Amino acid sequence: MRINISHRAKAIKPSPTLAVSALANEMKAKGEEIISFGAGEPDFNTPEHIKEEAKKAIDDNFTHYTKSAGIIELRKVISQKLLKENGLKCNPNDILVSPGAKASLMHVLMTICDPRDEVIIPSPYWVSYTSLVELYDAFPVMLPAKSSNNFKIRAEQLSEAINSLNNPKALILNSPNNPTGAVYSKKELEEIAEVCLEKNIIIISDEIYERLLYDNKEHISIASISKEVRENTILINGVSKAYAMTGWRLGYAAGPSDIIKCAVRIQSHTTSCVNSITQKAAVVALSQDEGSVEKMRKEFEKRRNYLVKALNDINNLSCFMPSGAFYAMPDISYFIQNSDEVNNSEELAKYLLKNYHVAVVPGTAFGAEGFVRFSYATSMDNIKKGLKLFKEGLRSLT
Ligand SMILES: Cc1ncc(COP(=O)(O)O)c(C=O)c1O
CATH class of the missing domain: 3.40.640.10 (Type I PLP-dependent aspartate aminotransferase-like (Major domain))
Structure with a gap:
């Protein structure tokens, strides 16, 4: 039987981040250590008082x-x-x-x-x-x-x-x-x-x-x-x-x-x-906020300050100072233009992942060719280690 997929389903393109994340998963499965800046979610746990209420809802049969x-x-x-x-x-x-x-x-x-x-x-x-x-x-x-x-x-x-x-x-x-x-x-x-x-x-x-x-x-x-x-x-x-x-x-x-x-x-x-x-x-x-949001926000701000300054310290790279969320999006076009290895941000992200074990999201995913996205919803320790690998990777390209 021939199955006809709807025009809607056909129109939905695969995520441009998929190739990079599939490669990251493959490498992790082989036991390789990857520093990932890909997360689209906070790296903190849900605050305790919120979890307690959920447990109570189950016990109260609010199900x-x-x-x-x-x-x-x-x-x-x-x-x-x-x-x-x-x-x-x-x-x-x-x-x-x-x-x-x-x-x-x-x-x-x-x-x-x-x-x-x-x-x-x-x-x-x-x-x-x-x-x-x-x-x-x-x-x-x-x-x-x-x-x-x-x-x-x-x-x-x-x-x-x-x-x-x-x-x-x-x-x-x-x-x-x-x-x-x-x-x-x-x-x-x-x-x-x-x-x-x-x-x-x-x-x-x-x-x-x-x-x-x-x-x-x-x-x-x-x-x-x-x-x-x-x-x-x-x-x-x-x-x-x-x-x-x-x-x-x-x-x-x-x-x-x-x-x-x-x-x-x-x-x-x-x-x-x-x-x-x-x-x-x-x-x-x-x-009932109880200060947990502010605690997370402060930590994100500390990481943002560190990450964006370190990115801007890299020669031939510039990074806009974000005022909100937990992402930074440096312009890496110089490295694409001056390298024989990579032709676009997706290839650059794959190159960094394969050779330097650091994962960033190519700008193509967001309609921003020439950029990559870093998420700083990851520990300061990871940010420091990952930045070092990112810098070495970029240096190797030119
Ligand atoms: C801009 C933006 N809007 C909406 C969402 C979706 O959030 P939710 O987890 O509530 O579906 C995201 C998640 O990444 C987002 O980045």
């Missing part, structure tokens, strides 16, 4: 399906958090709790995208945005967030891009950004929001890294700019990055009633609801 949108106790806590930390008034009924921010994003995109709609994605971008948009037969449109503008898009640039499109529908903004660590200021957000309002573009604001900010920077949610902007924005957030809860799978979307209602309806037919135990744990995570 059944919940409402699709999430338990009301959790949606109330999220609503309080949005008011207190982001200055956003949001009714708990306008919140969807999903298995990860990725699932929230998926259900929101499914709600708003029609075939051939265009969704603007500032580039460099998080890998899943483009694939999710394509899953719904919409088109991702990359808008360069240039290094000369600190990896941020400008409002005029956005306006021009929208004018050139056929069916512009939405903008996915991610601040703090993965992979660059760029953070938009209030003024920049105001200007972008103004363009979106004027041109009737829905804003999807992915704020998953909001708690990981450095140099005393403050997180501004674009939705908080005005009532009109809030009514035009879907905020995406979750507990994965701030509370070291990536494996628990809980994210949320908050936005206009009509959109959230539809997204909840869709979720009721896809994933049903978030694991009941995780929902109870998230209530505690979001309402």
Whole structure:
């Protein structure tokens, strides 16, 4: 029998990071030691008080399906958090709790995208945005967030891009950004929001890294700019990055009633609801901080300072100082241009892994050829050892 795979499935490209991570796994399986800067998750454990609540939920037999949108106790806590930390008034009924921010994003995109709609994605971008948009037969449109503008898009640039499109529908903004660590200021957000309002573009604001900010920077949610902007924005957030809860799978979307209602309806037919135990744990995570987030944030800041300075000390390499998240993205184009061994960032990453046992993510994964991404969600000891190998590897190329 011949099986015909759907055009959607065929359209989803294999992750450009796959070749590098497959090679890393192969080498590890042979017992070789690899220093990896690939992690997209905190290297800390979930704080004890959150784990305790999950254990209690199991003992209390809180182990059944919940409402699709999430338990009301959790949606109330999220609503309080949005008011207190982001200055956003949001009714708990306008919140969807999903298995990860990725699932929230998926259900929101499914709600708003029609075939051939265009969704603007500032580039460099998080890998899943483009694939999710394509899953719904919409088109991702990359808008360069240039290094000369600190990896941020400008409002005029956005306006021009929208004018050139056929069916512009939405903008996915991610601040703090993965992979660059760029953070938009209030003024920049105001200007972008103004363009979106004027041109009737829905804003999807992915704020998953909001708690990981450095140099005393403050997180501004674009939705908080005005009532009109809030009514035009879907905020995406979750507990994965701030509370070291990536494996628990809980994210949320908050936005206009009509959109959230539809997204909840869709979720009721896809994933049903978030694991009941995780929902109870998230209530505690979001309402009883106990200093664990700040402890992690401080450690990330220390590592960032060390890593970015050491990278900038390497001849012919420059690295933008990230203001948030836990990634640094140095420009390695000099080494590609001046080496006979490698022709692009993917080949460079493979070369470093094979010959120097250090794993970085090629920029191609994020639409940023000429760069590699370091995650500093790894110990200081690993950072020091890995940097030494990275430097030796680069030196051997030229
Ligand atoms: C920018 C961005 N948004 C969303 C997510 C997904 O987070 P979650 O674990 O909640 O699905 C990630 C995870 O890497 C991310 O980097």
